[in-house]
Amino acid sequence: MENRHVRVRFAPSPTGPLHIGGVRTALYNYLFAKKHGGDFLLRIEDTDQSRFVAGAEDYIVDALNWCGIQVDEGVSAGGSKGPYKQSERRAIYHKYADQLIESKLAYYAFDTPGELTEMRERMKSAGVASPQYNVVTRGGMKNSLTLPAEEVRERLDRGDNYVIRIKMPRNKDIKFEDVIRGWVSVNTKNLDDKVLFKSDGMPTYHLANVVDDYLMGITHVIRGEEWLPSAPLHVLLYESLGWQGVMPKFAHLPLILKPDGNGKLSKRDGDRLGFPVFPTNWTNPETGEESSGYRERGYYPEAFNNMLAFLGWNPGTTQELFTMKELISSFSLDRVGKAGAKFDFDKTKWFNQQYLRSRSGDDLAKELTPYLKEEGLT
């Protein structure tokens, strides 16, 4: 298993334009894949149709393209493990949820949204800060663990709405070795019975993600730190499905933080401080609101990549200017830091300046001509 052919994936959900953090995740995945002679896949995780945004998928493909991050397999690239869009894979997920139910590792739940909030309210007033559907509360809910078998069958036959939840073990330590953070251990008593399969017939992220990574032969999951808390659930899913032998290695990347203060970098920070947070221009199809991107602001993709690569990674030498080729040969997950990195727009401008200065006069002239024409200066 150590010597499996490296396959990694970038799996965004098409809910809007890809921001800097997402591009960096894609970049690191790409660099890692190429460094090890492996494959870089692009998978669209659109299991929530209510959050679908028109044009987002094209935006992602176009942005990656501009950056020079080449997709080996996936949406827009094809491949033998497709389709690469989860909404087109809906037929394959249910059987894995069923498998989990058969092995008693998951169960049906019929609770209505109203009943769920009622339970949460009740728990809150009893002093529980964040109520969960878990070992202690599931006994009082409407599910196949509490309902008589016939009623469960009846409800199922009748076509009642139901979800499938994982049956979190009572008291089990789940450990895994994160490539960047080392051993991480969480006890299942702190985890809840997450919904695996939704009442609309689609899996949730957790199930779809694990099933697809398995089916697509993913060897390393390189993603943002915001996924660290759910990694134990994913590990448990691999074990429950009998796939522990081919479980990918996990690497949770530090977040990109806002330049001032703390917290994740967001679109609002860019607007507020006057710099783009997106690789290319984006127009919100619903509001018509426009957001500027680095491409249209005159940044070279090489500079953009170079800057992104250094936000959380460094080669351990004093070299700062790297071509994509050099990035590939130097990149290593070992040299990715653990702490979040504040975005530095000044440094970004500096990177671009370096690339600008290295252009020949001829190239520069060629690149500038369209602008001169536009201004009627030629």
Place this chain on the structure above:
RNA sequence: GGUCCGUUCGUCUAGGGGUUAGGACUCAUGGUUUUCAUCCAUGCAACAGGGGUUCGAAUCCCCUACGGACUACCA
């Protein structure tokens, strides 16, 4: 609140028992350039705090503080 993760100049970071704690960005100063998103030089500036372990800790351990992520039939 709970769980998990984190903490070296203002920022990105190197350094993993003995260093004048190094580099880059920003900033300041001087110089070069009668143009420039110049260039060169110099300078300012950091190990969160407290306990250990050790002859010796920025480096190892513990605690505290602070910060972040997560806590949906969202990803």
